[in-house]
Amino acid sequence: MSFQSTRNWELSSNCTRQTCREASTCQRREEAPLMEKGNADGQQAMPSGKVLSQLPVLGLRAKRGASDENQPPIEQKRTRRLPMPTRRVAASIATTCSRVSAAAAVPRAQREGRRASLRPGLALPAASVAEVIRRPVPVAAVPKRAALAPAAGNDGKKRAAWDLKGQLTDTRAKMSGYKEKVQRLDEENQQLKRQLQEQVAQNQELSSQVSTLSSTLHTFEEQARQRHQEVMELSGLKKQLEDQLTCQSRTIGELEGTKQDLSALLETREVKLKLVEGNLAQRECENKELRDQVAAQLQTVAQQEERLHQLEMERRRLHNLVQELKGNIRVFCRVRPLLAWEKERQKGLEHLHFPVQDNKALVLSKVEESHIGRDRKGDVKYDFSFDRVFSPACSQEEVFEEIALLVQSALDGYHVCIFAYGQTGSGKTYTMEGPDDMNPETVGMIPRAVQQVFQGARQLEPKGWQYHFTANFLEIYNESLRDLLVGRPERSAELEIKRVSQSSEELHVPNLRYVPVNSEDEVLKLLRTAKANRSVAKTALNDHSSRSHSLFQLRIEGWNPSRDLHSSSVLSLVDLAGSERLDKSFSKGERLKETQAINTSLSTLGLVIMALSNKEPHIPYRNSKLTYLLQNSLGGNSKMLMFVNISPLEENFSESLNSLRFASKVNECVIGTAHVNRK
Numbered sequence: 074m075s076f077q078s079t080r081n082w083e084l085s086s087n088c089t090r091q092t093c094r095e096a097s098t099c100q101r102r103e104e105a106p107l108m109e110k111g112n113a114d115g116q117q118a119m120p121s122g123k124v125l126s127q128l129p130v131l132g133l134r135a136k137r138g139a140s141d142e143n144q145p146p147i148e149q150k151r152t153r154r155l156p157m158p159t160r161r162v163a164a165s166i167a168t169t170c171s172r173v174s175a176a177a178a179v180p181r182a183q184r185e186g187r188r189a190s191l192r193p194g195l196a197l198p199a200a201s202v203a204e205v206i207r208r209p210v211p212v213a214a215v216p217k218r219a220a221l222a223p224a225a226g227n228d229g230k231k232r233a234a235w236d237l238k239g240q241l242t243d244t245r246a247k248m249s250g251y252k253e254k255v256q257r258l259d260e261e262n263q264q265l266k267r268q269l270q271e272q273v274a275q276n277q278e279l280s281s282q283v284s285t286l287s288s289t290l291h292t293f294e295e296q297a298r299q300r301h302q303e304v305m306e307l308s309g310l311k312k313q314l315e316d317q318l319t320c321q322s323r324t325i326g327e328l329e330g331t332k333q334d335l336s337a338l339l340e341t342r343e344v345k346l347k348l349v350e351g352n353l354a355q356r357e358c359e360n361k362e363l364r365d366q367v368a369a370q371l372q373t374v375a376q377q378e379e380r381l382h383q384l385e386m387e388r389r390r391l392h393n394l395v396q397e398l399k400g401n402i403r404v405f406c407r408v409r410p411l412l413a414w415e416k417e418r419q420k421g422l423e424h425l426h427f428p429v430q431d432n433k434a435l436v437l438s439k440v441e442e443s444h445i446g447r448d449r450k451g452d453v454k455y456d457f458s459f460d461r462v463f464s465p466a467c468s469q470e471e472v473f474e475e476i477a478l479l480v481q482s483a484l485d486g487y488h489v490c491i492f493a494y495g496q497t498g499s500g501k502t503y504t505m506e507g508p509d510d511m512n513p514e515t516v517g518m519i520p521r522a523v524q525q526v527f528q529g530a531r532q533l534e535p536k537g538w539q540y541h542f543t544a545n546f547l548e549i550y551n552e553s554l555r556d557l558l559v560g561r562p563e564r565s566a567e568l569e570i571k572r573v574s575q576s577s578e579e580l581h582v583p584n585l586r587y588v589p590v591n592s593e594d595e596v597l598k599l600l601r602t603a604k605a606n607r608s609v610a611k612t613a614l615n616d617h618s619s620r621s622h623s624l625f626q627l628r629i630e631g632w633n634p635s636r637d638l639h640s641s642s643v644l645s646l647v648d649l650a651g652s653e654r655l656d657k658s659f660s661k662g663e664r665l666k667e668t669q670a671i672n673t674s675l676s677t678l679g680l681v682i683m684a685l686s687n688k689e690p691h692i693p694y695r696n697s698k699l700t701y702l703l704q705n706s707l708g709g710n711s712k713m714l715m716f717v718n719i720s721p722l723e724e725n726f727s728e729s730l731n732s733l734r735f736a737s738k739v740n741e742c743v744i745g746t747a748h749v750n751r752k
Contacts, residue, residue, distance in 0.1 A: 378536075382636065385536060389485045396482055401712050402682070403460045404740040405475065406435055406733070408719045409500035410465035415722060424723045426454075427464050435462045435719075437733060439726055457733045459740055465721060468514060472504065473521045480522045482712055483629060484529045484540075486640030490647065490706030491518065494675070494736070495718030496728040497651025504716055505648040506600065519625055519646045523596045526627065526644065533631075541630040544590050546603040547582070549698050550621035551670045557603035557623065558586045570701055580705060587628075600625070620667045622674065622699050623648045645706045649675065649699075652732070674699045679735060681707060686742030715739055 232239040408425060426436035437455040461475050476491060483489040493501035507517030530540040546557045547568070554568035573579045590596050608621045625646045632639040650671040677697035684692045685707065694704045707713060717736035719729045 381536065392478065392481065392485065393487070396478065396712055399460065402739060402742050403479075403714045404717060404736045405461045405463065405472075405714065406457070406459045406717050406719065406736065407463040407467070407472065407500065407504060408435075408465050408721055409503070411721050419721075419723060422465070422721055424726060425719075425721065427462065432462055433460065434458050435733070437726070437730060455730060455733070457737055459717070459736065469504075469507070469516060469518075469521070470514070473518060476518065476522070476714060477525060479712055479714055480525050480644065481529060483627075483642050483644040484526055484533075484631070486629075486631070486642050488643050488645075488706050488711035489713075490645040490703060490711060491522075491714045491716070492645075492647035492649055493716040493718055494649050495651065495716075495732050496720060496725060499651065499718035499720045499725075499729075499732070501651065501716070501718045502648050504718060505646060506604065519600060520593070520597060522644065522646060523627065524593045526629065527593055530631075537633045537635045538631055539634070542590050543587050543628040543630075544596055544599055544626070545582075545585055545587050546599055546623070546625050547585060548607055548621040548623045549674065549702070550608050551666060552674070552698050554582060554585075554698060554702075555606075555608075555621070556584075556586055557606045558588065558599060560606065570698065578705065580702065582702075590627075596627075620650060620664075620671070622650050622671075624699075624702065643706065645703060647703070649678075652728070673697065679738070682739050682742050 232243065408422075411419065411422075424438055426438060428434045428436065435457045437457065438452045440452050463472055479489055479491065493505050495501050503517065505517050505519055507515050507520065511517075511520075526542070530538070530542075533540075548555045548557055554570070556568065568582050568585055570580055570582055573581055588595075588599060590599070603623070603625070607623055627644045627646075629640075629642045629644065631641075650667075652672060652675050674697040677693065677700050680693055680696070681700045692708075694700045694707075700707065705711065715736060717732050719732060
């Protein structure tokens, strides 16, 4: 039952009670005038003290009317009653009241039947109750006599107008009937209220259930929507998977064909595999034999490596012994060939003689004239003997072959110093560095020595030796040091020679550029840079005279991890400045200072060599920057080689003679046995 139905039930009950009250009020209002009129008539007809009735005698017409007084009244005369006071009632209440009035007109038997259906414990369905309320009983269906039941004692006859007491009695009977009717209606109303309350409680419960079911329905609808969305997505996924399945089926078909081909190929390979396995087993046996042989060979190799190391050490010992037998100070003499323009002035080398089958001797001769200039005396000869004499026809390669063993000593761990001495223009720079336009045949001693050092290092790598090389290049100009690997604008303050530490005799030059090198090409680049930065000037004896001593040093650090051996040595290659006689060089100003500084340093070099040869207690190394810098290479723990370069020009005879005499003194020196610098 809905809330609207419940509301209608309440309105119907209220209207029923109101209608009954209005009906009772109307009846009392109708009876009141009649009773008052009857009393008034009674008082007039029956004065006080008189008992007899003084009713009027009826006429014929009255008699006729009296005979018909018990007849049912005519319906149209009912309108003569006083009108009931009207009251404005709401449309819904008026409708309900009409229905209740109509229900009051229902016969008693029918009402009893309805009342029996509304007994306690027998609940009417909501639809039946609503139907009872909404469907009034038509008035025409009720008999007229049942609707207007005669009053008791009247036997259904209409009372006379003057019988007010009878009418009052009838009215009271009607009122009793109405009261009973109202009482019954109240009981029905109470019954309906109880049913209404039950229906309201049931309605609330059902409303709660409806609300719960609505919420559940909303949840289910949302789930259904989500499920529908999932179904759509799954449908798309299904289609995609079906497409993939189709593609995969096609691929599977192709793979099945490939599988069949591979199966056939596999069978073929299995047959070959069996053959290979048979061959493999045979090879395994052979490999086992070979492994045994390899193990034996490895053992042999280890023994051979040990023997090779011993032989290498023996080679170094014998090599050093040979060098010692040759002398730790060795002197080579080289005579340069005549230049093209010199051949026009001098046709031959008549003052120089190279004995046949003796490459260690040189004879310098000169025709001596009389003091008066007329008589010619015999030739004066000066015989010189050196460790090796190179004629003008000797190439750079032949010269280097003689010093290659000495360069090898530097790689073995000995300090080695090679320098070129001679007058300006005698070929010192050509011998040490080579010409400006070098080619493989004219490369000087410095590039060839560096090349041999790197080649020797590579050959010793399989024997476990590793080497690290560091190069520097400087010049000594007017007793000051200059770094030739740095351009003149970049040069810093004057360089100084210092000891590495107080306990070490090793010298170094702070702020000098030491460049690590790993190949011959890197060294050649350094040589070109140094050559461009070296001090060169024109003199009376040479258009491109070197005005400084150039010194290239290559520090060699070697170690053998497997043998725990370490060696350290320095290879020094020096191109000395040309010695000149002041009376022939005609030097002035700056050139004069340069010549004096050059001659002083060369004289100091000779004094140091003589002091070493004479085993003097004091060696004047510090008298010159040249000898001080070469102290570690000129001492007893080093090997030294001197090139004395001779000019082929006869006009330089006296300078050549002085150079050969100085070289002879150096060649006669014995500075002791050199020791390898090994840890």
